[in-house]
Amino acid sequence: MPGIPLSIVMPDTEFVLLDRSGTRCQLMRRVSRILDLSNVEVIEGDIADWESPVDGIVSRASLAPEQAITMFPGLLTPGGTAVIGGSWASPPMVTGFDLLEVPGTVLDQPVWLLMMRPQ
Numbered sequence: 001m002p003g004i005p006l007s008i009v010m011p012d013t014e015f016v017l018l019d020r021s022g023t024r025c026q027l028m029r030r031v032s033r034i035l036d037l038s039n040v041e042v043i044e045g046d047i048a049d050w051e052s053p054v055d056g057i058v059s060r061a062s063l064a065p066e067q068a069i070t071m072f073p074g075l076l077t078p079g080g081t082a083v084i085g086g087s088w089a090s091p092p093m094v095t096g097f098d099l100l101e102v103p104g105t106v107l108d109q110p111v112w113l114l115m116m117r118p119q
Contacts, residue, residue, distance in 0.1 A: 011039055019045075020044070029042045053076065081117050086111040
């Protein structure tokens, strides 16, 4: 659930946390309420059904990169960014994304994120 820590460190940014799991949505609503995160809206749903363009997408374990590469450009506003993460084993070999390595000095081991910035 990367949206919770992002909403904490970016309090001036509005976050819509979308998840197919009702259980995870209940948990995110509870955490948002306990932490008084007024910049968070939790919606139960599937990104395949989302229609409104957004400035950013953070996806973790929801879509394969091959699916995201076709879906995300239509969901992002001009200049928007999508981040798909992350691989803990080795750099992923996927076309259509920039690869960003988060060094092991930041986390306990290196992780690679896939970044998409459609033109």
